[in-house]
Amino acid sequence: MTLPPVRLPDSASIQAALAGLDPAPIDADLVPALAAAFPGFDFSLARVDDDYWRDTRSVIQPDGTRVGELGPWMTGELAKDGGDVKATWERLKDTGLQITEWRGASAFVFAPTGPAPADYIQIALGREVEWRAGPVVNPDYRPWGEQELLDPSWPRRDPLPDTDRLAGPVYRLLDRAGNAFVHVRSFLDRCGRIEREKREAKRPEMERRVVRETGPGGATRETPFLNLVPDYFEFVPRELRFFRDWEDSSARPQRVFAHWALDARDYTYKGEREVGFIPRPLKMPRERLLLTPETSVHQLMDRIEAVDGEVGLPFGWFFLMTHGHWVEPDVGLAIAEGLKAQRVRLPDADAAVLLRWAERSYGF
Incomplete structure (x- = not known):
């Protein structure tokens, strides 16, 4: 494989490319x-069906002339009436002014x-x-507070006719949690480093912590916490385990990004750094795989094979299981027990990954 140049894209240059x-x-x-x-980069695009609405709204005249952004404009209109919500509503409800809103769906671009x-x-x-989403005020219902005018709930949420399209489609960076652009290997290194730093910062506390147990006759025994959890400082975040399991399993010949997008986050909340991602499947099976009392482990093996076929990925069911929606974790635990009892078989690499997961499970 010919590797691309060392210089990676950055937010400003991506935005410039999108603007053109x-x-x-x-x-x-x-x-x-x-x-x-x-x-030098071989880009590919995957779109996701997850409709959202931006909180940016504008006001336009009936002929489409833009008046201003809804919040500042409506604040000014209320000020004209001395904050009298009813008077503002009476004055605006027959003007024909309209609210616009931006509707979107996520898309991800990848490059190896x-x-x-x-x-x-x-x-x-x-x-x-x-x-064009609806009238600037609801002509049929008088609002009781200014918040109803500043954050209206009456615009339609159903699909709109193409005649109401005003602008777009446009693509823009989605920087919801500080990671519109990520180099995944570097991001995983950051996940691991931040987790280690957090745990090291707690070392004095963990070394002092004890677990108290009350035994027969009321006798109390204290056990150092680190004796019970000796690998506390070697904890591996689920994000790193996801990629390690991919590399160690029969999924490895295929690209992660051909099947999954990552909702990555990196932000600070109440002084604590939060770094990680939630994987989002790009290919889903037709229905969820659940464990019922009537389901045998041999039936589960047939069903996970069907799931792999539907998503086009060997061992794909396992990664859907870590996601938690399409395959429930009890399925993996049941198959792991079947492997231990030698009732079923998986390829050796996949069996090792599943048994490792069953011993210390993780999920998103």
Whole structure:
């Protein structure tokens, strides 16, 4: 494999490439535009069906002329009436003024940077369209407070006709939690480092901590916490385990990003650094796989094989299980017990990964 240049894309240069796209052919032009901006990277695009609404709203005249952003504009209108919500509503309800809103769905762009599962970059984007959403005030219902005017709930949430499309589609960086762009290997290194630093900072406390147990006759015994959890400082975050399990299993020949996107986060909350991701499947089976009292381990083996076929990934069921929705963890535990009892078989590499997970499970 020919590796791309050392210089990775950055937010400013990605935004510049996105700004030059024409809305009409934007879906077809996105990957070529990024490839032109960043030579040497083999980009691919995956779109996700997860509709969202931006909190940016505008006010327009009936002819489409833009008046201003809803919040500041409505605040000014209320000020004209001395804060009298009823008077503002009476004055605006027959003006024909409209609210616009941006509706979007997530999209992810990927490009490999090397042969290992974590050797790639991910760009999180939103594909957004601005729509004419509804009247600036609800003409049929008088609001009781200014918040109802500043954050209206009456605009439609159902699909809108194309005649109400005002702008877009456009792609923009989705920087919801500080990670619109990630180099995954570097991100995993950061996850591991931050977790180690957190635990090391607690070392004095952990070394002092004891677990008290009351035995027969009321006698109390104290056991040092670290005697009970000797590997406390060797804890491996679930994000690193996900990629390690991929590399150690029969999924390894395929790219992680061909099957999963990562909702990555890196932010500080109440003085504590939070770094990690939630994996999002790009390919889902037709239905969830649940363990019922009537399900035998041999039936489970048939079903996980079917799941792998549906998502096009060997051992794909396992990673869907760590995600927690499409395959419930009890399925993995049941198959692990079947392996131990030699009632069923998996490829050796997959069996080792599953048994390792069953001993200390993780999930997202």
